[in-house]
Amino acid sequence: xxxxxxxxxxxxxxxxxxxxxxxxxxxxxESNGAQRGLIVTGLSFIVLFVLVALFxxxxxxxxxxxxxxxxxxxxxxxxxxxxxxxxGTTSTGYDVLSRVLWGSRTALLAVCLGVVLPIVIGVxxxxxxxxxxxxxxxxxxxxxxxxxxxxxxxxxxxxxxxISGGQAGMWPGLLSAAVALSVVYIPQxxxxxxxEVSRLSSEGFVEAGRxxxxxxxxxxxxxxxxxxxxxxxxxxxxxAGDAVMTLASLGFLGFGIEPxxxxxxxxxxxxxxxxxxxxxxxxxICPGVAIIIIVLGFTLFGEGVNDVADPRSRKAxxxxxxxxxxxxxxxxxxxxxxxxxxx
Amino acid sequence: xxxxxxxxxxxxFPTDNGLVHAVRGVNLNVEAxxxxxxxxxxxxxxxxxARAILGLLGDDCRIRGRIxxxxxxxxxxxxxxxxxxxxxxxxxVFQEPxxxxxxxxxxxxQFRLGLTEHGLDDKKADELCLEYLRKVDIxxxxxxxxxxxxxxxxxxxxxxxxxxxxxxxxxLIIADEPTTALDVTVQLEILDLLKRQCAESGAALLMISxxxxxxxxxxxxxxxxxxxxxxxxxxxxxxxxxxxxxxTKQLIASVPKLEVxxxxxxxxxxxxxxxxDIDNDIVVQANHINVFYKGxxxxxxxxxxxxxxxxxxRGEILGLxxxxxxxxxTIGRAxxxxxxxxxxxxxxxxxxxxxxxxxxxxxxRERVGFIFQDPGTSFNPRRTVGEGVAAPLxxxxxxxxxxxxxxxxxxxxxxxxxxxxxxxxxPHELSGGQRQRASIARSLMLDPELIIADEPTxxxxxxIQAKVxxxxxxxxxxxxxxxxxxxxxxxxxxxxxxxxxxxxxxxxEESGVTGQVLHHPxxxxxxxxxxxxxxxxxxxxxxxxxxFA
Numbered sequence: 001x002x003x004x005x006x007x008x009x010x011x012x013x014x015x016x017x018x019x020x021x022x023x024x025x026x027x028x029x030e031s032n033g034a035q036r037g038l039i040v041t042g043l044s045f046i047v048l049f050v051l052v053a054l055f056x057x058x059x060x061x062x063x064x065x066x067x068x069x070x071x072x073x074x075x076x077x078x079x080x081x082x083x084x085x086x087x088g089t090t091s092t093g094y095d096v097l098s099r100v101l102w103g104s105r106t107a108l109l110a111v112c113l114g115v116v117l118p119i120v121i122g123v124x125x126x127x128x129x130x131x132x133x134x135x136x137x138x139x140x141x142x143x144x145x146x147x148x149x150x151x152x153x154x155x156x157x158x159x160x161x162x163i164s165g166g167q168a169g170m171w172p173g174l175l176s177a178a179v180a181l182s183v184v185y186i187p188q189x190x191x192x193x194x195x196e197v198s199r200l201s202s203e204g205f206v207e208a209g210r211x212x213x214x215x216x217x218x219x220x221x222x223x224x225x226x227x228x229x230x231x232x233x234x235x236x237x238x239x240a241g242d243a244v245m246t247l248a249s250l251g252f253l254g255f256g257i258e259p260x261x262x263x264x265x266x267x268x269x270x271x272x273x274x275x276x277x278x279x280x281x282x283x284x285i286c287p288g289v290a291i292i293i294i295v296l297g298f299t300l301f302g303e304g305v306n307d308v309a310d311p312r313s314r315k316a317x318x319x320x321x322x323x324x325x326x327x328x329x330x331x332x333x334x335x336x337x338x339x340x341x342x343x
Numbered sequence: 344x345x346x347x348x349x350x351x352x353x354x355x356f357p358t359d360n361g362l363v364h365a366v367r368g369v370n371l372n373v374e375a376x377x378x379x380x381x382x383x384x385x386x387x388x389x390x391x392x393a394r395a396i397l398g399l400l401g402d403d404c405r406i407r408g409r410i411x412x413x414x415x416x417x418x419x420x421x422x423x424x425x426x427x428x429x430x431x432x433x434x435x436v437f438q439e440p441x442x443x444x445x446x447x448x449x450x451x452x453q454f455r456l457g458l459t460e461h462g463l464d465d466k467k468a469d470e471l472c473l474e475y476l477r478k479v480d481i482x483x484x485x486x487x488x489x490x491x492x493x494x495x496x497x498x499x500x501x502x503x504x505x506x507x508x509x510x511x512x513x514x515l516i517i518a519d520e521p522t523t524a525l526d527v528t529v530q531l532e533i534l535d536l537l538k539r540q541c542a543e544s545g546a547a548l549l550m551i552s553x554x555x556x557x558x559x560x561x562x563x564x565x566x567x568x569x570x571x572x573x574x575x576x577x578x579x580x581x582x583x584x585x586x587x588x589x590x591t592k593q594l595i596a597s598v599p600k601l602e603v604x605x606x607x608x609x610x611x612x613x614x615x616x617x618x619x620d621i622d623n624d625i626v627v628q629a630n631h632i633n634v635f636y637k638g639x640x641x642x643x644x645x646x647x648x649x650x651x652x653x654x655x656x657r658g659e660i661l662g663l664x665x666x667x668x669x670x671x672x673t674i675g676r677a678x679x680x681x682x683x684x685x686x687x688x689x690x691x692x693x694x695x696x697x698x699x700x701x702x703x704x705x706x707x708r709e710r711v712g713f714i715f716q717d718p719g720t721s722f723n724p725r726r727t728v729g730e731g732v733a734a735p736l737x738x739x740x741x742x743x744x745x746x747x748x749x750x751x752x753x754x755x756x757x758x759x760x761x762x763x764x765x766x767x768x769x770p771h772e773l774s775g776g777q778r779q780r781a782s783i784a785r786s787l788m789l790d791p792e793l794i795i796a797d798e799p800t801x802x803x804x805x806x807i808q809a810k811v812x813x814x815x816x817x818x819x820x821x822x823x824x825x826x827x828x829x830x831x832x833x834x835x836x837x838x839x840x841x842x843x844x845x846x847x848x849x850x851x852e853e854s855g856v857t858g859q860v861l862h863h864p865x866x867x868x869x870x871x872x873x874x875x876x877x878x879x880x881x882x883x884x885x886x887x888x889x890x891f892a
Contacts, residue, residue: 030359203720204715204717204719204720204721204722205720205721205722205723205724205731207681207715208713208715208721208722208734208785209734210681211679211681211708211711211713211715212708212709212713212734212735212738212739212785213704213705213706213707213708213709213735213738213739214705214734214738215705215738218738223723226723226725227723227724227725318357319355319357319362319405322357322361322362323362325361326361326362
């Protein structure tokens with residue numbers, strides 16, 4: 001009987017041991033105090049954001065471009081929050097709550113594109129550059145340095161003008177934001193990965209790979225690169241928040257997505273500028289809060305994870321706690337021994 | 344009353360994996376003017392004990408017990424008392440010469456800072472600085488004070504550190520592995536200097552070391568530590584002639600010894616250690632090879648190996664000996680086409696390495712195994728030991744099934760006396776010695792004809808080193824591979840190699856049958872090298888000095 005329950009608890013311990021090695025869960029387990037607060041708060045904002053984006057069609061009372069109710073009556077303009085329109089309507093007559101909920105989908109797409117594209121390009125370039133060095137490396141480093149001086153937003157405006165002539169549907173609007181972001185973000189991934197790979201190239205196990213007669217690409221992708229990706233998740237989270245901001249800024253400046261193509265918070269904010277002076281708060285506050293929650297979520301999470309990854313900012317567990325743990329372990333051991341003897 | 348009296352010292356560090364009991368109830372005392380050594384392997388708590396004396400451990404750890412230094416309890420001392428004791432009562436010399444001085448300040452500035460902190464004015468401090476630099480034989484102290492740490496060699500930095508430690512007439516010098524990072528010839532000079540200066544100034548010396556031979560040379564009394572406890576304490580004569588504790592005996596027995604006296608040089612034909620004739624088949628033939636590295640300035644080259652010739656016969660172990668910067672590792676790497684630019688004639692297993700294509704080179708590497716120095720980094724931390732050991736098969740036998748690979752890996756791990764179940768462990772879960780065994784297993788995966796072992800045991804504790812060397816020897820006898828054994832340690836090479844070549848500043852100094860070279864060195868450098876070897880024997884710590892110096 002006891003042996004069975006023991007086996008069970010061992011099994012549970014095994015599952016926990018494996019769980020604890022997964023990213024994010026490991027970070028939470030290793031964190032303590034303020035760091036854990038940052039990570040958990042950030043993570044819950046992000047999860048909320050993703051869930052809302054996925055289930056927007058179910059959650060939103062109306063479509064993002066809907067101007068008429070099911071009864072065929074046109075929505076009023078700048079209606080205050082009511083049972084029919086929980087967060088009121090805009091100056092064009094859209095339902096604010098629906099726009100905010102649908103807008104999360106657009107934002108999520110922007111995040112995905114703004115994160116995936118630069119990684120797909122930046123990481124391999126950085127790896128090749130850091131491993132082989134030589135003239136290619138010099139050229140790439142110079143280019144990436146040059147890009148550092150580019151203002152993101154200006155670039156995004158130019159790209160959006162090139163792609164869509166300024167006003168656009170959902171995909172051209174997203175794409176112009178994503179392309180502009182990629183240009184600026186690629187150097188970030190490139191730099192980090194390049195530096196790490198080039199440091200690892202003199203490390204024993206990379207040298208060992210070469211000494212065994214492995215090809216350069218095998219050594220690079222099998223040995224060096226997996227060890228060079230430590231800081232990539234951090235850049236990812238920080239850039240994700242930035243991607244939402246850039247998309248909203250484009251919309252705010254009038255270079256974004258048409259309201260009929262997709263819901264986009266920056267556009268809504270732009271249209272609500274006049275409302276604020278007229279005492280209408282709901283058209284500006286709601287999309288604004290949505291942007292803040294998401295950017296804050298990514299930033300808090302990123303900072304928290306960064307703190308955990310840096311051993312110097314991590315506090316060792318307190319001695320009192322460890323002593324207690326040791327005592328209970330000893331107590332349990334002696335208790336088990338006593339039981340054995342009793343048998 | 345003793346100068347230093349440590350009673351029941353216990354030090355615990357909090358870590359993520361629980362409390363680490365680094366020091367468990369240590370008692371130790373040092374009388375005024377006495378030279379005491381704490382000896383132990385890594386993790387024995389010797390350095391932690393020494394650092395606790397000056398409160399250098401930080402606030403995280405828990406220290407219990409008593410450390411009476413010159414009548415004051417340092418465990419409860421205030422920050423001011425500690426600051427006064429550091430430098431004033433106790434001078435400290437650290438292990439790493441390059442990181443113990445601040446690279447952005449001149450020697451003079453750092454010297455002065457240490458002294459003015461203790462209330463001296465600048466003028467007096469500068470006078471003392473020159474006086475003590477002269478005492479430790481720094482040539483031309485007036486210009487030396489204006490130089491930066493990087494302009495000095497490791498040995499000179501250690502001299503400067505000793506000068507700084509002595510300048511305030513401390514009653515105790517604590518030297519934590521002061522010669523471990525230095526070459527043997529330099530080590531001897533530093534030990535002599537420490538002894539002489541302590542005697543002159545009347546300071547006591549507390550020396551921390553892992554090296555039994557160093558301890559035999561410098562200490563009057565020895566404390567042996569293991570896993571945070573003192574296992575034996577005795578006068579140096581007693582400890583080495585009548586060790587009581589089995590661990591001390593093992594520690595002394597593990598020190599590789601250079602046997603010069605009793606070996607009469609057999610100058611006959613080539614014979615290996617077991618007396619068998621060595622096949623005249625040649626595995627490596629190097630004729631006047633030169634290796635260059637790119638210099639810091641554009642177009643400049645560093646000539647790191649200069650006009651070296653040697654050959655390795657099938658089945659023999661060739662020892663390659665030299666101090667740091669002698670080019671010995673460069674030669675090992677050049678053999679398999681790694682590292683700098685190679686010129687001259689170098690053939691490996693019948694193929695010329697100079698001008699070989701990448702494809703040819705890779706095919707050659709398949710037939711050569713490489714064992715690296717640092718077991719800490721020679722395995723990819725993200726892959727299991729099994730995957731690491733299997734890598735040569737994955738590279739060169741891509742069609743082998745997982746099952747075959749797995750069984751071969753397990754057989755190999757068994758062959759190097761590792762538990763085959765370690766395949767699923769990660770490198771950091773293994774000890775240094777175990778990782779080095781795994782590294783040997785990996786180098787043997789493809790039945791290589793040549794093994795290049797680059798300082799395979801110099802990062803290991805002596806007791807572990809003895810076992811790994813034994814394993815290498817036994818595998819060599821079984822498998823009959825040829826071996827280039829690179830080491831800075833003459834005694835280790837003496838144990839392992841059939842023939843030996845001695846390198847100095849990239850040039851070949853001497854080569855020949857091991858016994859011949861070590862018994863009858865022809866070159867002055869080889870003689871100096873041999874006479875610098877210390878033996879774990881307090882009555883005659885430098886047994887070869889009189890013979891060869």
